[in-house]
Amino acid sequence: MRSNLGFFSDEKFRSIFFQTLVVGLFALGLFFVISTTSYNLEKRNIATGWSFLQNPAGFDISFSPFLEFKSTDTHLKVYFVGVLNTLLVSITGCIAATILGFILGIVRLSSNWLLSRLVYIYVEFSRNVPLLLQIILWYSILIQLPRVKQSLEVLDVFYISNRGLYSPRPIFENGFSYVLIAIVLALISSFLITRWAKKRQDKTGQQFPVFSSSIGLIFIVPLILFFILGSPLSFEHPELKGFNFKGGLVIRPEFIAMFLALSIYTAAFISEIVRAGIMSVSKGQREASAAIGLKQTWIMRLIIIPQALRVIVPPLTSQYLNLTKNSSLGIAVGYADLVHGFGGISLNQTGQAIECMAIVMATYLSISLTISFFMNIYNRSIQFKEK
Amino acid sequence: MKKLLSIFAVVAFAFSAHAGTLDDVKNRGFLKCGVTTGLAGFAAPDDSGEWAGLDADMCRAVAVAVFGDRSKVEFITTTGKSRFPTLASGEVDMLARNTTWTISRDVNLGFEFVGVNFYDGQGFMVPSALGVSSATELDGATVCIQTGTTTELNLADFFRLNGISYEALPIETNDEGKENLFAGRCDVYTTDASGLSSTRAAASNPDKWVVLPEIISKEPLGPLVRHGDHQWGDVVRWSLNAMIIAEELGITSENVDAQTSSNVPEVLRLLGVEGNYGEMLELSNDWAYQIIKQIGNYSESYEANVGPDTPLEIARGLNALWTQGGILYAPPFR
Numbered sequence: 111m112r113s114n115l116g117f118f119s120d121e122k123f124r125s126i127f128f129q130t131l132v133v134g135l136f137a138l139g140l141f142f143v144i145s146t147t148s149y150n151l152e153k154r155n156i157a158t159g160w161s162f163l164q165n166p167a168g169f170d171i172s173f174s175p176f177l178e179f180k181s182t183d184t185h186l187k188v189y190f191v192g193v194l195n196t197l198l199v200s201i202t203g204c205i206a207a208t209i210l211g212f213i214l215g216i217v218r219l220s221s222n223w224l225l226s227r228l229v230y231i232y233v234e235f236s237r238n239v240p241l242l243l244q245i246i247l248w249y250s251i252l253i254q255l256p257r258v259k260q261s262l263e264v265l266d267v268f269y270i271s272n273r274g275l276y277s278p279r280p281i282f283e284n285g286f287s288y289v290l291i292a293i294v295l296a297l298i299s300s301f302l303i304t305r306w307a308k309k310r311q312d313k314t315g316q317q318f319p320v321f322s323s324s325i326g327l328i329f330i331v332p333l334i335l336f337f338i339l340g341s342p343l344s345f346e347h348p349e350l351k352g353f354n355f356k357g358g359l360v361i362r363p364e365f366i367a368m369f370l371a372l373s374i375y376t377a378a379f380i381s382e383i384v385r386a387g388i389m390s391v392s393k394g395q396r397e398a399s400a401a402i403g404l405k406q407t408w409i410m411r412l413i414i415i416p417q418a419l420r421v422i423v424p425p426l427t428s429q430y431l432n433l434t435k436n437s438s439l440g441i442a443v444g445y446a447d448l449v450h451g452f453g454g455i456s457l458n459q460t461g462q463a464i465e466c467m468a469i470v471m472a473t474y475l476s477i478s479l480t481i482s483f484f485m486n487i488y489n490r491s492i493q494f495k496e497k
Numbered sequence: 498m499k500k501l502l503s504i505f506a507v508v509a510f511a512f513s514a515h516a517g518t519l520d521d522v523k524n525r526g527f528l529k530c531g532v533t534t535g536l537a538g539f540a541a542p543d544d545s546g547e548w549a550g551l552d553a554d555m556c557r558a559v560a561v562a563v564f565g566d567r568s569k570v571e572f573i574t575t576t577g578k579s580r581f582p583t584l585a586s587g588e589v590d591m592l593a594r595n596t597t598w599t600i601s602r603d604v605n606l607g608f609e610f611v612g613v614n615f616y617d618g619q620g621f622m623v624p625s626a627l628g629v630s631s632a633t634e635l636d637g638a639t640v641c642i643q644t645g646t647t648t649e650l651n652l653a654d655f656f657r658l659n660g661i662s663y664e665a666l667p668i669e670t671n672d673e674g675k676e677n678l679f680a681g682r683c684d685v686y687t688t689d690a691s692g693l694s695s696t697r698a699a700a701s702n703p704d705k706w707v708v709l710p711e712i713i714s715k716e717p718l719g720p721l722v723r724h725g726d727h728q729w730g731d732v733v734r735w736s737l738n739a740m741i742i743a744e745e746l747g748i749t750s751e752n753v754d755a756q757t758s759s760n761v762p763e764v765l766r767l768l769g770v771e772g773n774y775g776e777m778l779e780l781s782n783d784w785a786y787q788i789i790k791q792i793g794n795y796s797e798s799y800e801a802n803v804g805p806d807t808p809l810e811i812a813r814g815l816n817a818l819w820t821q822g823g824i825l826y827a828p829p830f831r
């Protein structure tokens with residue numbers, strides 16, 4: 111008996127044996143899933159393949175702010191429209207959630223009892239109510255806005271109705287490109303000024319008003335150029351014609367509902383992460399910086415936040431990933447994102463469920479990995495560097 | 498190892514192979530029938546919580562054919578999107594869900610439409626206050642539409658053909674469409690004309706809504722089953738046909754007992770007094786008799802659920818028998 115198990119008591123052999131077993135079982139399982147699926151597809155006469163991507167979609171997508179979409183376009187284009195719409199709501203949502211989350215996290219730590227309690231209530235409410243309900247709640251509120259014929263008029267140029275928020279659309283005329291070039295140049299030079307000022311401060315201790323000079327460069331110089339060139343910008347105003355407003359820019363209630371729900375929901379989590387990050391910086395740091403006479407705002411900006419960021423960024427990354435994945439709930443309110451457009455309508459019209467789902471999953475995977483990649487680079491850049 | 502492999506083989510076989518659906522249903526003891534999430538007149542729970550409607554009757558007719566009992570059916574709700582995967586995966590035995598018979602669904606999706614229980618066409622409904630009298634006046638309108646339907650494709654075609662623009666608001670269920678239309682998020686709701694009548698009937702003030710005269714498509718709605726199980730397909734097909742033939746022969750749920758002593762050969766064949774048509778379908782010989790007795794003929798089901806005396810007020814039109822100006826026609830029972 112003992113001799114039979116001789117090589118089994120060798121730790122190295124045992125670990126290789128079990129690892130091989132696990133990998134083997136996994137591969138076997140995968141094989142059965144794939145072979146059963148393809149067997150059943152064949153048996154039910156369901157056609158497979160990727161050629162459907164080139165077929166005309168046959169339906170219309172109205173919410174496509176970046177690409178013009180017609181019903182004669184292909185399913186592949188439906189996919190691109192969906193990806194862009196998913197990215198649109200994810201990116202704007204991440205930015206808003208970050209800003210809101212940081213503000214709320216800091217306010218939560220404020221010594222003002224009322225403010226900090228209010229944030230507490232907000233955080234507990236929005237992170238404990240399912241996101242889907244919040245999306246539907248926002249949407250139901252938005253479609254109770256006045257009908258399009260009774261739109262609310264704001265400042266004579268904005269119109270609010272349950273069809274969305276209409277605003278004038280800027281039309282860039284000849285010469286506006288110079289203004290854009292000026293803005294880019296101003297951005298580059300203010301970046302250089304910041305570097306130069308930091309170097310000078312390190313060497314001589316003298317400070318340079320970086321903030322105000324950058325503002326001057328970025329805003330005032332292009333503005334002066336803009337007027338010298340004779341204001342090469344006009345606006346197309348939305349006008350009520352027939353059933354709807356024509357012209358102008360429009361933000362649809364489906365997008366607003368998704369944007370609000372996603373950013374408000376995620377901001378609650380981010381504010382807790384920010385709070386944890388700030389609290390992780392030891393009290394001594396704050397006291398020491400106060401002792402050398404730094405201003406309160408400087409203590410926050412120069413001492414606390416840089417150290418807190420090391421704690422904040424890794425969980426912040428997973429919030430960005432969550433928000434992006436949660437944007438797939440857009441289907442609940444008819445927001446034409448990737449899942450609704452390509453993973454929903456195209457899937458249904460073509461019946462190619464496995465192909466469509468595989469593409470949608472691969473896309474979410476790539477988006478998530480891209481976010482992680484950049485956040486990891488950022489994370490490395492803010493980590494404590496030992497000298 | 499050999500044993501392990503054979504276990505896997507058995508499991509794989511169990512996952513992939515289906516015995517006949519008819520046997521599955523008989524063994525289970527009840528029928529699983531996929532219906533809409535609620536469309537008054539076709540399939541919706543009535544005041545007492547019982548499913549009622551033309552499609553619900555179709556499900557019950559099949560349950561009666563198999564079990565002789567109209568209550569042996571479980572209704573499973575499906576959306577426009579989920580209906581096909583639900584049927585394909587075997588979660589339901591059949592769909593009776595306002596589903597349009599098209600070539601791609603019949604061929605490419607691997608289903609089999611066994612007949613038509615309602616001839617429909619796509620229409621438009623608008624608030625009467627809008628003052629629109631024809632669909633060609635809808636330039637620039639926002640249109641609510643259920644996704645995953647043939648309606649979506651017809652709509653795009655219609656507007657393209659007429660060179661008018663529109664904005665589509667894709668929604669998932671009929672209820673969402675209703676909500677968005679009533680709130681004014683969209684100007685127009687488009688779906689099968691019968692669905693519009695049903696939605697209009699459910700409005701708090703039906704007079705505020707008009708269904709436009711244009712019918713822009715053919716929508717033959719009928720029950721469907723998985724492709725390849727012909728025995729089961731036959732059971733569902735002939736359950737429907739039995740109801741239509743019963744109307745043709747003037748057999749109703751009230752006079753069916755008296756008709757068993759009729760002298761018309763086809764009546765006797767249908768009611769199982771002569772011949773062994775039930776056995777051919779592997780059903781009891783009085784299956785059609787039971788359908789007529791417990792559900793009624795096609796006309797009875799139509800009048801009770803969608804006809805002129807119901808809130809839907811849909812005239813027989815195309816759905817009248819071929820002998821009465823419609824196109825409802827069942828192959829002979831012999």
